[in-house]
Amino acid sequence: MGIGGNWDRRLFSRRRFLGTAGGLAALLALGSPAEKAVAAPRFSDYPFKLGVASGDPRPDSVVLWTRLAPEPLLEDGSGGVAPERYDVRWEIAADENFRKVVRRGSAAARPGLGHSVHAEVEGLRQGREFFYRFKAGDEISAVGRTKTAPPFDARLASLAFAFVSCQDWRDGFYAAYKRLAEEDLDFVVHLGDYIYEGGNTDDGVRDHTDGGREVFTLAEYRNRHALYKTDEDLQAAHAAFPWMVTWDDHEVDNDYADGAPDGDQDPGAFLRRRAAGYRAYYEHMPLRRSSLPKGPDMRLYRRLSWGDLVGISLLDTRQYRSDQPGCTSDVDGLAERCAGALSESQTITGPRQERWLKEGLARSRKGWNVTAQQTMLAEYDFSAIPDGQPNGQLFNMDQWDGYVAARRRLIGFLDRARVRNPITITGDIHSSWVHDLKTDFDDPASRTVGTEFVGTSISSPFETAFSGPVEAARADNPHCKYVDGTYRGYARCDVTPDLWLTTFKAVVTAPGNGNVVDPDAPSYTAAAFAVESGVPGAQRDI
Ligand code: FE
Ligand code: CA
Numbered sequence: 166m167g168i169g170g171n172w173d174r175r176l177f178s179r180r181r182f183l184g185t186a187g188g189l190a191a192l193l194a195l196g197s198p199a200e201k202a203v204a205a206p207r208f209s210d211y212p213f214k215l216g217v218a219s220g221d222p223r224p225d226s227v228v229l230w231t232r233l234a235p236e237p238l239l240e241d242g243s244g245g246v247a248p249e250r251y252d253v254r255w256e257i258a259a260d261e262n263f264r265k266v267v268r269r270g271s272a273a274a275r276p277g278l279g280h281s282v283h284a285e286v287e288g289l290r291q292g293r294e295f296f297y298r299f300k301a302g303d304e305i306s307a308v309g310r311t312k313t314a315p316p317f318d319a320r321l322a323s324l325a326f327a328f329v330s331c332q333d334w335r336d337g338f339y340a341a342y343k344r345l346a347e348e349d350l351d352f353v354v355h356l357g358d359y360i361y362e363g364g365n366t367d368d369g370v371r372d373h374t375d376g377g378r379e380v381f382t383l384a385e386y387r388n389r390h391a392l393y394k395t396d397e398d399l400q401a402a403h404a405a406f407p408w409m410v411t412w413d414d415h416e417v418d419n420d421y422a423d424g425a426p427d428g429d430q431d432p433g434a435f436l437r438r439r440a441a442g443y444r445a446y447y448e449h450m451p452l453r454r455s456s457l458p459k460g461p462d463m464r465l466y467r468r469l470s471w472g473d474l475v476g477i478s479l480l481d482t483r484q485y486r487s488d489q490p491g492c493t494s495d496v497d498g499l500a501e502r503c504a505g506a507l508s509e510s511q512t513i514t515g516p517r518q519e520r521w522l523k524e525g526l527a528r529s530r531k532g533w534n535v536t537a538q539q540t541m542l543a544e545y546d547f548s549a550i551p552d553g554q555p556n557g558q559l560f561n562m563d564q565w566d567g568y569v570a571a572r573r574r575l576i577g578f579l580d581r582a583r584v585r586n587p588i589t590i591t592g593d594i595h596s597s598w599v600h601d602l603k604t605d606f607d608d609p610a611s612r613t614v615g616t617e618f619v620g621t622s623i624s625s626p627f628e629t630a631f632s633g634p635v636e637a638a639r640a641d642n643p644h645c646k647y648v649d650g651t652y653r654g655y656a657r658c659d660v661t662p663d664l665w666l667t668t669f670k671a672v673v674t675a676p677g678n679g680n681v682v683d684p685d686a687p688s689y690t691a692a693a694f695a696v697e698s699g700v701p702g703a704q705r706d707i
Contacts, residue, residue, distance in 0.1 A: 202273065219311035221409060227407055255271070256298060259296075270286070274301070282299065293313055295313070309404040327354070328354040330622060333358070346404075356593070358414070360386075361625070363379050410451070413540070418442070468525050475531055476533075485514060526578070539591065541591055576614060588615060591619040595650065597619060616696050629677065631650065666694070667694050672688050
């Protein structure tokens with residue numbers, strides 16, 4: 166989608182836009198009306214270089230996002246904008262040419278939030294497609310397309326969405342987003358690792374141009390997000406569909422758990438780092454005010470839905486989790502299971518979120534109940550048996566395998582409460598997997614109560630040396646129907662009342678390392694799995 170056509174200035178006379186409910190609501194919600202906006206803003210360069218986005222669609226409402234950043238990578242993190250308030254006008258229309266504008270308003274872009282804009286547009290028609298754009302001074306943004314959710318009780322015949330994760334900018338191009346933007350989807354779910362906090366590497370496909378170092382401060386996190394957002398394929402994917410986003414670890418720090426950082430970092434300094442990472446995340450995502458961070462805290466878990474067909478609980482399994490049980494590993498990695506992993510007090514959601522999740526699932530009348538989250542829920546014993554001799558078991562302590570009691574509570578609840586058609590969608594591991602969710606993973610005869618689909622990364626690498634042993638270990642994990650770490654891409658889900666179909670869409674990667682080295686790489690279908698309503702567990706379709 167290109168830059169919008171001529172903005173009709175008559176529609177934006179001062180009198181008219183001060184009169185809209187949107188303008189007033191924005192003033193009331195975003196701070197003191199006495200704080201005057203810059204009257205006739207001029208920018209050193211085009212201010213909408215980071216594109217536009219929309220998110221958290223509800224039946225009559227959607228969030229519109231952009232950020233003023235004429236110089237997105239300026240070292241001070243200001244984006245090249247003076248530290249003053251700017252009013253950014255937005256309009257949303259039923260047509261791409263903005264002949265049928267249905268709402269318009271203005272939202273404040275403030276220096277404390279990186280001059281980001283989060284316009285929560287209300288009063289829209291339910292289940293409709295819309296087009297939106299922004300204006301600041303004389304500058305007009307690209308046009309984005311979005312959708313409102315159908316009414317909560319609408320009987321839908323079908324919907325389609327994609328889920329994505331792990332887009333390390335260093336390790337490849339975003340051809341997966343180019344292909345995703347060409348799909349016909351209702352929405353996109355992002356499951357985390359939107360940025361990576363680490364520095365440049367010797368074997369990267371691209372070098373960071375934001376300084377290239379590991380990031381710690383607000384200015385550095387801001388610029389890392391801004392660097393990612395300059396990618397035109399990522400911008401195209403945002404402009405094409407509304408997104409529902411949640412984070413994983415790399416938005417702050419590899420494998421962090423609540424206040425526990427990776428490696429040796431001062432705990433106080435780490436909480437300040439977390440606050441910077443959370444703030445920069447909020448600034449760059451189409452999130453509602455209910456997610457506005459307060460210091461090192463930010464409420465990200467929430468529930469969205471699409472008619473009566475799908476309810477989606479988006480989890481945050483980083484902010485409230487107990488530290489990974491070290492067991493026999495000192496890097497939160499693969500380890501033999503020890504008492505720490507089995508402890509009843511291990512939690513990956515925190516008790517409040519766990520209660521909220523169960524209450525929501527118990528109440529839900531949706532046809533399919535999706536839990537959108539970060540690390541693999543199903544058990545996976547990574548120890549292959551190369552010579553037929555039984556050996557020890559190896560589990561990834563950063564996954565739910567380090568939180569065995571929490572998993573037992575959740576799957577036991579899905580079983581006892583007879584939650585309708587539980588589906589879990591997962592990111593983090595840079596490879597594609599399908600699992601039956603069992604009441605007892607060590608007993609293949611135990612009940613299957615749901616299905617987990619793990620999507621591969623957009624660009625982040627999967628260790629090729631790891632593929633063989635992981636594949637070989639499948640014999641020890643009969644609930645695992647599929648694993649493939651050889652390709653990057655995204656997962657497309659086509660849902661009807663009777664059938665759920667997950668299609669793993671792959672992009673062509675370089676032989677040997679699996680990196681996407683061609684920004685125009687074509688896509689192909691790697692595999693597809695179906696779940697019949699009322700019959701938990703996946704069947705291979707393609
Ligand atoms: Fe990742
Ligand atoms: Ca991760």
